Amino acid sequence: MKIDLTDTTAGKVNKALVQGRRAIGTPAVGMVLTLVIVTDEENAYDALKAAGDASHEHPSRTLVVIKRVSRSPRDRTASRLDAEVRVGADAGSGETVILRLYGEVADHADSVVLPLLLPDAPVVVWWPVNAPLDPAKDPLGALAQRRVTDTYSSEQPVRELSARADAYTPGDTDLSWTRITPWRSMLAAALDQVVCEVKAVEVEGEEFNPSCELLAMWLADRLDVPVKRSLSAGPGLTAVRLDTSEGAIALDRADGSLATLSIDGQPDRAVALKRRETAELIAEELRRLDPDDTYASALRFGVERLNASAAPASAPEPVPAAPEPAAAATTDPSPKGEPVTHAAAASAAAGEAPATEAASQERAPLKKRAKAT
Numbered sequence: 001m002k003i004d005l006t007d008t009t010a011g012k013v014n015k016a017l018v019q020g021r022r023a024i025g026t027p028a029v030g031m032v033l034t035l036v037i038v039t040d041e042e043n044a045y046d047a048l049k050a051a052g053d054a055s056h057e058h059p060s061r062t063l064v065v066i067k068r069v070s071r072s073p074r075d076r077t078a079s080r081l082d083a084e085v086r087v088g089a090d091a092g093s094g095e096t097v098i099l100r101l102y103g104e105v106a107d108h109a110d111s112v113v114l115p116l117l118l119p120d121a122p123v124v125v126w127w128p129v130n131a132p133l134d135p136a137k138d139p140l141g142a143l144a145q146r147r148v149t150d151t152y153s154s155e156q157p158v159r160e161l162s163a164r165a166d167a168y169t170p171g172d173t174d175l176s177w178t179r180i181t182p183w184r185s186m187l188a189a190a191l192d193q194v195v196c197e198v199k200a201v202e203v204e205g206e207e208f209n210p211s212c213e214l215l216a217m218w219l220a221d222r223l224d225v226p227v228k229r230s231l232s233a234g235p236g237l238t239a240v241r242l243d244t245s246e247g248a249i250a251l252d253r254a255d256g257s258l259a260t261l262s263i264d265g266q267p268d269r270a271v272a273l274k275r276r277e278t279a280e281l282i283a284e285e286l287r288r289l290d291p292d293d294t295y296a297s298a299l300r301f302g303v304e305r306l307n308a309s310a311a312p313a314s315a316p317e318p319v320p321a322a323p324e325p326a327a328a329a330t331t332d333p334s335p336k337g338e339p340v341t342h343a344a345a346a347s348a349a350a351g352e353a354p355a356t357e358a359a360s361q362e363r364a365p366l367k368k369r370a371k372a373t
Contacts (some may be wrong), residue, residue: 001089010114017087064096066101122289131154156208171291200242202229202241217298
């Protein structure tokens, strides 16, 4: 059942929801949470379809917030709210309200959404695209217990990860992190089969894929070993190789669906590791509403620190030897009968160290720095 409302209010939308439930014979509200989707007109269909598929596992009231940008200055000052209410078979296993905000009301979306939230039910806000840099400080994000973004949809995913780390608040999560859940489970299970010490790791995947970076940061954070990030043609993550004291462990997925797990001393095994749809990802995130501390630890490890840990240590530059003095070495005999130069004698008289001792003193800090690196 669909109910279209033009130039309406949040109160009329609530009445339409009650009217729709009574019309289909289900006056009770059986929703477990409120899912708020903030998107644009271009991506609204895909996001709504993914939320509808996820609602079979998590019946929820889905509020789709679409901010419409008016073309003329006169239309930008005129505020209007259009709504489309879907209940029953048209809304999957929950209720759906599509809100289109025009004019100044688009800057106050939280005041429209707040009266439509289910009472005493958790709130999850999802930005499929154009997520704010600090979701917790966004007016809509402040209403939620969980805030879901997708770094993969940004123009500069790696830089976006750094911004997410700086602005992280408990309750934030990212679908790029959700995509690597099967990889993390498989790698943890592989390490449980072998008693070994991991020495180095290589993560291979396509360029500008934040899931590859997050997996590499998770491994570097948990194993405390150097992690090398290498590039491939994709799709997505293609391989993870672990160099251990008992041999190599490799998880290789070349086609995006079937992977091969290789452990030294054991036969190779085929592993189902397909790339999942958005509906599966958002359904996984809706299963937990508590903060993801593992994601927070991996994110805070930092992309810059990951690149620095994988780079080989550079050797210290050689220090040029001190130039020999031009004076003759037979002018002034030393107390032990050894010849010294005029320059060395002048330095000794002034209480200074000879040139060779000064050079050794200059090299000492460099040796310390070389050991530190």
